[in-house]
Amino acid sequence: MAEPLLQARGIVKHYGHVEALRGADFDVFPGEIVALIGDNGAGKSTLVKILSGSEQADEGEIILEGHDVQVSSPLEAQRLGIETVYQDLALAPDLDGAANLYFGREIVRRGPLGRLGFLDDEAMHAGARKAFADLGVDLQNAHSPVANLSGGQRQSVAVARSVAWANKVIFLDEPTAALGVVQTARVLDVIRRIRDRGVPVVLISHNMPQVLKVADRIEVLRLGRRVAQFDARGATVERLVAAMTGGLDGQGSAA
Amino acid sequence: MTEDKVPPNPADDTNGSQAPAEPSEGALWRRLMRTNTAWIFLVLILLVAFFSVLKPNNFPTEFNTRAIATNAAVLLIIAVGETFVIITGGIDLSVGYVLLFSGVTAAQTMNAFGNPTDRGWDLILLGLLVALVSGLAWGTVNGVLVAKAKVPPLIVTLGTLGMAWGMAQILSNGQDIRYIPSLLGSVVGAGKFYAVPWLVIIAALVAAVGAIVLRMTRFGRYTFGVGSNEEAARRAGINVDRHLIKVYALSGLLAGFGGFLALAYFTTTTISGHANDNLNAIAAVVIGGTSLTGGIGTVVGTTIGVFIPAILASGFIIIGLQSFWQNVAVGAVLIAAVFIDQLRRRSRER
Ligand SMILES: Nc1ncnc2c1ncn2[C@@H]1O[C@H](COP(=O)(O)OP(=O)(O)O)[C@@H](O)[C@H]1O
Ligand SMILES: [Mg+2]
Numbered sequence: 001m002a003e004p005l006l007q008a009r010g011i012v013k014h015y016g017h018v019e020a021l022r023g024a025d026f027d028v029f030p031g032e033i034v035a036l037i038g039d040n041g042a043g044k045s046t047l048v049k050i051l052s053g054s055e056q057a058d059e060g061e062i063i064l065e066g067h068d069v070q071v072s073s074p075l076e077a078q079r080l081g082i083e084t085v086y087q088d089l090a091l092a093p094d095l096d097g098a099a100n101l102y103f104g105r106e107i108v109r110r111g112p113l114g115r116l117g118f119l120d121d122e123a124m125h126a127g128a129r130k131a132f133a134d135l136g137v138d139l140q141n142a143h144s145p146v147a148n149l150s151g152g153q154r155q156s157v158a159v160a161r162s163v164a165w166a167n168k169v170i171f172l173d174e175p176t177a178a179l180g181v182v183q184t185a186r187v188l189d190v191i192r193r194i195r196d197r198g199v200p201v202v203l204i205s206h207n208m209p210q211v212l213k214v215a216d217r218i219e220v221l222r223l224g225r226r227v228a229q230f231d232a233r234g235a236t237v238e239r240l241v242a243a244m245t246g247g248l249d250g251q252g253s254a255a
Numbered sequence: 256m257t258e259d260k261v262p263p264n265p266a267d268d269t270n271g272s273q274a275p276a277e278p279s280e281g282a283l284w285r286r287l288m289r290t291n292t293a294w295i296f297l298v299l300i301l302l303v304a305f306f307s308v309l310k311p312n313n314f315p316t317e318f319n320t321r322a323i324a325t326n327a328a329v330l331l332i333i334a335v336g337e338t339f340v341i342i343t344g345g346i347d348l349s350v351g352y353v354l355l356f357s358g359v360t361a362a363q364t365m366n367a368f369g370n371p372t373d374r375g376w377d378l379i380l381l382g383l384l385v386a387l388v389s390g391l392a393w394g395t396v397n398g399v400l401v402a403k404a405k406v407p408p409l410i411v412t413l414g415t416l417g418m419a420w421g422m423a424q425i426l427s428n429g430q431d432i433r434y435i436p437s438l439l440g441s442v443v444g445a446g447k448f449y450a451v452p453w454l455v456i457i458a459a460l461v462a463a464v465g466a467i468v469l470r471m472t473r474f475g476r477y478t479f480g481v482g483s484n485e486e487a488a489r490r491a492g493i494n495v496d497r498h499l500i501k502v503y504a505l506s507g508l509l510a511g512f513g514g515f516l517a518l519a520y521f522t523t524t525t526i527s528g529h530a531n532d533n534l535n536a537i538a539a540v541v542i543g544g545t546s547l548t549g550g551i552g553t554v555v556g557t558t559i560g561v562f563i564p565a566i567l568a569s570g571f572i573i574i575g576l577q578s579f580w581q582n583v584a585v586g587a588v589l590i591a592a593v594f595i596d597q598l599r600r601r602s603r604e605r
Contacts, residue, residue, distance in 0.1 A: 054490060074492050086490065089487075090490045090491070092484045092550070094479055094482070095476075099476065103480055103487065103491040104492045105492075108473065116472065117472040117474055118473075119472060121471075
C-alpha cells in the first residue's frame with residue numbers, strides 16, 4: 001500500500017481531568033475517503049481539531065507526506081493545505097457566501113488600492129460562483145448573508161470553502177448531521193467529487209449506513225484510541241458497531 | 256501571504272451558468288433595507304418635512320441647516336468610530352470622556368508656552384497631535400483589555416470612561432481652559448468654505464472615509480466578520496485580537512480628533528459638557544441600524560442616526576417645545592430601533 005499522506009501518532013489530549021485522546025493514531029491515504037467513526041465522546045472532534053490546528057496535542061506527532069509537522073494554528077494548517085469543516089459551522093452568518101469562501105484570504109485589488117486593503121469583490125464573487133457551481137451547489141443569491149440560507153446551503157458554503165483551499169486533505173466533521181435526506185445526498189455527492197479530484201477527505205460521522213456508502217476506508221476511535229481499521233467493502237454495520245462499542249477490541253481487520 | 260492554491264479563476268468560468276446572475280441594481284436597495292437604513296432615512300425625511308411644514312420660515316433655512324450640521328459634526332466623528340466597535344459586537348462607553356480628556360491635554364499643551372491666543376498653525380498642529388495621541392492611547396488601552404485580558408467591553412470602557420474623566424479633571428484642576436489660538440476658533444471652529452462650515456466638511460470627510468473603509472477594505476470585512484462570528488474569524492486565520500485592538504484604537508483616535516474639534520468649536524474645554532456624548536454616539540449608531548449583537552451596520556446609517564436627534568433638538572426649540580422633549584423623543588426612537596432590529600433577527604432565524 002502507498003505511504004499515508006497524513007499520519008497522527010500517539011496523540012494525547014487532556015481537558016482538565018478528561019482524557020479526550022489517549023494515544024490516538026490515524027492515517028489518511030492519497031485519494032481516499034476515509035471515515036472516522038466512534039461513539040459520542042470517543043474523541044473524533046478533538047482529533048480533528050488537533051489535526052487542523054484549532055487545538056494543540058499534549059503528546060504525539062503529526063506527519064504530513066513523511067515530514068514531521070507542527071500544526072500550531074489554523075493558519076498553519078491552511079498553509080500546509082489542510083482544510084476543515086467544523087461540526088459547529090465556522091461561517092460568519094452576516095457575510096455572504098463569497099465573503100465566507102474568501103474569509104481570511106480575501107482578494108484585494110491590483111495596484112495601490114490593493115495595498116491599502118481595498119477588496120476586489122467582483123473577482124471574489126466570480127470565483128465563488130465558479131466554486132459553488134463546480135460542486136453542484138446552487139445559491140440563488142450569492143449576495144445574501146449566509147444566515148438567510150438553508151442548513152444545506154450553509155453546509156455547502158462551508159464545504160466549498162474548504163474545497164477551494166485544500167490541496168492536501170479535507171476534514172468534514174459530521175457534515176450531514178443537521179441535514180435532511182435530499183441535502184444529505186447532495187453533500188455526499190460533493191464529497192465524492194472532491195475525492196475524484198484527488199484530494200483525500202476525512203469524513204467524521206456516526207451514521208453507519210452513510211459511512212459504508214461513501215467511504216473507501218474506515219477507522220474506528222474508542223475512548224480516545226484507534227481500535228480498528230476497515231476496508232469499506234468488507235465491512236458491515238454490525239462489525240462497525242461492535243468495534244465502536246468494544247465488542248471487537250483488538251481484532252479489527254487492517255485494510 | 257503565501258497562497259499556493261487559489262480558487263477557480265473567474266476567467267475560465269465555463270459552467271457557471273447554474274448560478275443565476277443577480278440583478279445588480281436593487282442589490283444596494285436590498286442591502287439598505289436589510290440594515291434599517293432605508294427606514295431610518297424615511298423617518299429623517301418625515302421629521303424634516305414635519306418641521307418644515309410647521310415652521311416654513313424658521314426651520315428649512317440656510318442658517319438653521321448650517322446650525323444643525325455644525326452641532327452634529329463632532330458627534331458624527333465619534334459615532335463613526337463607535338460604529339466600527341459596535342459592529343465587532345463590542346461597545347465603547349468611553350468616547351465622550353476620551354474626547355474631553357484629549358481636549359484638555361491639547362489645550363494644556365497649547366498653553367504650555369504662554370498665552371496661545373495669537374499663536375499660529377504650528378502650535379495648533381502640536382495641539383492636534385497631542386489630542387490624537389491621547390485618544391489613540393485610551394483606545395489602545397480599551398482594545399488591549401478587551402482583546403487580551405478578555406474583560407467585557409462594557410466594563411472596560413466603563414472603567415476607562417471614569418478614568419479619562421477623572422484624569423481630565425485632575426489635569427485641569429476642574430477648571431476650564433479658556434485660551435486657545437484664536438486662529439483655531441475662527442477658522443476651524445467657526446470658519447466656512449463657501450457656505451459650508453469647516454467642521455461640517457471635516458466630519459463629512461471622516462464619515463466618507465469611514466464608510467469606504469468599512470464597506471470596501473479588508474479592515475472593514477474583518478470588522479464585520481469578527482462581529483458576526485469571532486470563532487469563525489479565528490479559524491479563518493484572522494488575528495482577531497489584533498483586529499479588535501485596532502478597532503478600539505480607531506474609536507479612541509476619532510474621539511481624540513473630536514475632542515480637538517470640540518475645543519475649536521467652543522474655544523474652551525467645556526469640562527462639564529460631555530456627559531451625554533457617549534450615549535448620543537451609541538444612540539446614533541443604533542438608530543442608524545447597526546446591530547448591538549454585531550456583524551451588521553453602516554456608516555451611512557450612523558450619519559442619519561446622528562441627524563435625527565439633531566433635527567429633533569432644533570425642531571423642538573423652533574416650534575417652542577422645551578428642549579427636554581428631545582431626550583424623550585430620542586429615547587423612544589432608540590428603543591424602537593433596537594426593537595425593529597430584534598424583529599429582523601428573529602424573522603431570520605427560521
Ligand atoms: N473543550 C473541551 N473541554 C472539556 N472537555 C472536552 C472539550 N472538548 C471535548 N471534551 C471531552 O473530550 C471527550 C471527547 O470529545 P469529542 O472529541 O467532542 O468527541 P466526539 O466528537 O467523538 O463525540 C468528551 O468526553 C468530551 O466531553
Ligand atoms: Mg464531535
